[in-house]
Amino acid sequence: MNEEEIKKIVRTGYAKVVQSGNSCCAPVSSCCGSSESDVMKDISKNIGYTEEELNSVPEGANLGLGCGNPVALASIKEGDTVLDLGSGAGFDAFLAAQKVGKTGKVIGVDMTPEMIAAARKNADESNFNNVEFRLGEIEKLPVSDNIVDLIISNCVINLVPSKERAFQEAFRVLKPNGRLMISDIVLLKELPEFIINSMEAYIGCVSGAILRDDYLKAMKKAGFDAIRILDQNSFPIDVLTINPRFMETIKDMNIPIEELKDLANSVVSVKVEAIKKVVKLSESNENDKLLVDIYVPLNACACEWSQFMDRIFAVITPYIKYIKYDTKSLNSEEARDLNLRGNCVVIDGEKKYTTSVAFKRDLPKLLKEKGLV
Numbered sequence: 001m002n003e004e005e006i007k008k009i010v011r012t013g014y015a016k017v018v019q020s021g022n023s024c025c026a027p028v029s030s031c032c033g034s035s036e037s038d039v040m041k042d043i044s045k046n047i048g049y050t051e052e053e054l055n056s057v058p059e060g061a062n063l064g065l066g067c068g069n070p071v072a073l074a075s076i077k078e079g080d081t082v083l084d085l086g087s088g089a090g091f092d093a094f095l096a097a098q099k100v101g102k103t104g105k106v107i108g109v110d111m112t113p114e115m116i117a118a119a120r121k122n123a124d125e126s127n128f129n130n131v132e133f134r135l136g137e138i139e140k141l142p143v144s145d146n147i148v149d150l151i152i153s154n155c156v157i158n159l160v161p162s163k164e165r166a167f168q169e170a171f172r173v174l175k176p177n178g179r180l181m182i183s184d185i186v187l188l189k190e191l192p193e194f195i196i197n198s199m200e201a202y203i204g205c206v207s208g209a210i211l212r213d214d215y216l217k218a219m220k221k222a223g224f225d226a227i228r229i230l231d232q233n234s235f236p237i238d239v240l241t242i243n244p245r246f247m248e249t250i251k252d253m254n255i256p257i258e259e260l261k262d263l264a265n266s267v268v269s270v271k272v273e274a275i276k277k278v279v280k281l282s283e284s285n286e287n288d289k290l291l292v293d294i295y296v297p298l299n300a301c302a303c304e305w306s307q308f309m310d311r312i313f314a315v316i317t318p319y320i321k322y323i324k325y326d327t328k329s330l331n332s333e334e335a336r337d338l339n340l341r342g343n344c345v346v347i348d349g350e351k352k353y354t355t356s357v358a359f360k361r362d363l364p365k366l367l368k369e370k371g372l373v
Helices: 003-020 036-046 051-055 091-100 113-125 163-173 199-203 212-222 244-252 257-266 283-288 304-322 333-337 356-369
Strands: 081-085 105-110 131-135 148-154 174-187 224-234 267-276 290-296 323-329 344-347 351-353
Touching (some): 091 131, 105 113, 174 212, 257 267, 323 333
Parallel strands (some): 081 105, 081 148, 290 323
Antiparallel strands (some): 174 267, 224 267, 290 344, 344 351
């Protein structure tokens, strides 16, 4: 199965999760006899979230999809720009937003439209004005170079077909000395073929996982330094499922209990931190980039403006290394000075585009005029 087919299946699986409210990564048996909300809370407490944290996020943001609490260990500071890879319905992003304050910003990226729609709705209903959710893939982040202080991610990199590209993209968007704090699933030894080939196990955060040493090597190859595993815990065997049918498949194969225990011990959750090595940025190169400002009502719900953003990000992502961009509020003084009355893209502070079609048509020419391509 190729990468695009895998992504399509993962999108479909996680769209069902946000629509149903059931966790992919949580043990199925935990759903018995408890309300959906209580189940999600119990799952989250077991992996490191406090009652206070659980009560501080919008209802519906916690889907019980994590395998750790990266926010707790991230040492987020007021004013930081934080990027959440695979932000889902916004759980960790909302926790981070409370720490960065009004002077900071949180960007959540997820490739499932239904997750983005849910996260934007949650942000709007709870007045989180310092959080923005962008539709995109981790291997092709819709984020400019060198603008992020901290990247967090919770049980998501294992779902990405190319871990190397994911870490390369993370490295690209971090500022020098920027930090990476990840909770994820890795393997201590290879899984059996029937698990590796199971898409249920892939969506359930397991069969896409790679060996722990290979995971750390991918981070190092991307350029990360000071890579450390802060914590490591075994993961229960029923985390391999997203529904009872998969466990029935295991039972039908008559796998001995000792082999099942061995399999469970092969899967661990880890908390990993790393730092982007200090590199001297070329000021001239940064100044030569095309400046793209996207003006939208950032505190609005997932409706027309969010679709506009998604279309704009689809246009600029292939040219991301030549572009420095930011999203700005239509309510800002800057927007009023430019006499902007609706969703708009402004190039180098002057040229305006109100549709993605016109912007897509002209972008290659604008880059060529600036000598970037």
